[in-house]
Amino acid sequence: MIQLVTDSTCDLPREIIEKYNITVVPLTIHIDGKDYLESKELSPEEFYEKMQRADKLPKTSMPSPAAFAEVFDELSEKGPVLCLTISSGLSGTYNSACLGRDYSKGDVRVIDTLSGSLGLGIQLIEAGELIKQGKGIDEIVDHLKNMAERTKVIILLNTLENIVKGGRLSKFQGSLAKLLDIKVILHGVNGKVEILEKIRGKKKFLKRSIELIGNLKEDFSNTIFGITHINNLKDAEFLKSEIIKKYNPKEVIMNYMGATMGTYAGEEGLIISFY
Numbered sequence: 001m002i003q004l005v006t007d008s009t010c011d012l013p014r015e016i017i018e019k020y021n022i023t024v025v026p027l028t029i030h031i032d033g034k035d036y037l038e039s040k041e042l043s044p045e046e047f048y049e050k051m052q053r054a055d056k057l058p059k060t061s062m063p064s065p066a067a068f069a070e071v072f073d074e075l076s077e078k079g080p081v082l083c084l085t086i087s088s089g090l091s092g093t094y095n096s097a098c099l100g101r102d103y104s105k106g107d108v109r110v111i112d113t114l115s116g117s118l119g120l121g122i123q124l125i126e127a128g129e130l131i132k133q134g135k136g137i138d139e140i141v142d143h144l145k146n147m148a149e150r151t152k153v154i155i156l157l158n159t160l161e162n163i164v165k166g167g168r169l170s171k172f173q174g175s176l177a178k179l180l181d182i183k184v185i186l187h188g189v190n191g192k193v194e195i196l197e198k199i200r201g202k203k204k205f206l207k208r209s210i211e212l213i214g215n216l217k218e219d220f221s222n223t224i225f226g227i228t229h230i231n232n233l234k235d236a237e238f239l240k241s242e243i244i245k246k247y248n249p250k251e252v253i254m255n256y257m258g259a260t261m262g263t264y265a266g267e268e269g270l271i272i273s274f275y
Helices: 014-019 044-053 065-075 093-103 118-132 137-150 161-165 171-179 202-216 233-247 259-265
Strands: 003-007 022-025 028-031 034-037 059-061 081-085 108-112 152-157 182-189 192-200 224-229 251-256 270-274
Touching (some): 003 065, 003 118, 014 022, 014 118, 022 065, 028 259, 044 259, 059 259, 065 093, 081 118, 081 137, 093 108, 108 137, 118 137, 118 224, 118 251, 192 202, 202 270, 224 233, 233 270
Parallel strands (some): 003 081, 081 108
Antiparallel strands (some): 028 034, 028 059, 152 182, 152 270, 182 192, 224 270
């Protein structure tokens, strides 16, 4: 039986992780002078509270190759191991997992999903379903590599505070954006994040996000959407209802955004992912 492994940036609900028997290797969050294992020692709610109080942007560090190798060796006794990670354009986790694979004695395949949050999570669900169908690991790997290139990620920044804290925008520019009520939409491009549009006003911001989805695909009847949010259940629920009403997808999964992706998105940030 193929064993499924990922990192803690997948933002999947606990019941889905258990359903597909996914082993999660956590990243480390550095905040307020302390280190926490993402999803194990720091809940999303606790992270949001600490992030708001912190003067400096939280930092994340990837799991060590040894941490991956230990998991790979343990699981490879049950079968070949398939590991899906956050995009190599956002974190060194993929490279660390590859080193862990090289140190491991088992049959291990590592895939760069070119995504994060539920963009990674949706690919894990696909992998889990293919494993349940009894597909071979080579066939699954080929399918997932194709899926990674076609997974869409849209990031909605309700505030630019974290970009200012991270030094990518001056305090003056950040204050001006706040004064003018400017929101930013980013998207994933070859595993990295780029600015797509800048919009004034919350209503236009959310409406435009829904429109952009329709520009990327026509038939959503077999599509799973993922929506993650930071302290923003209201807007997440709105996006979910609008996506269901306008696109009639197969399923919409909604969850809190973890610390790693939350550091990028900032307070009330949202991420929409689909394949």
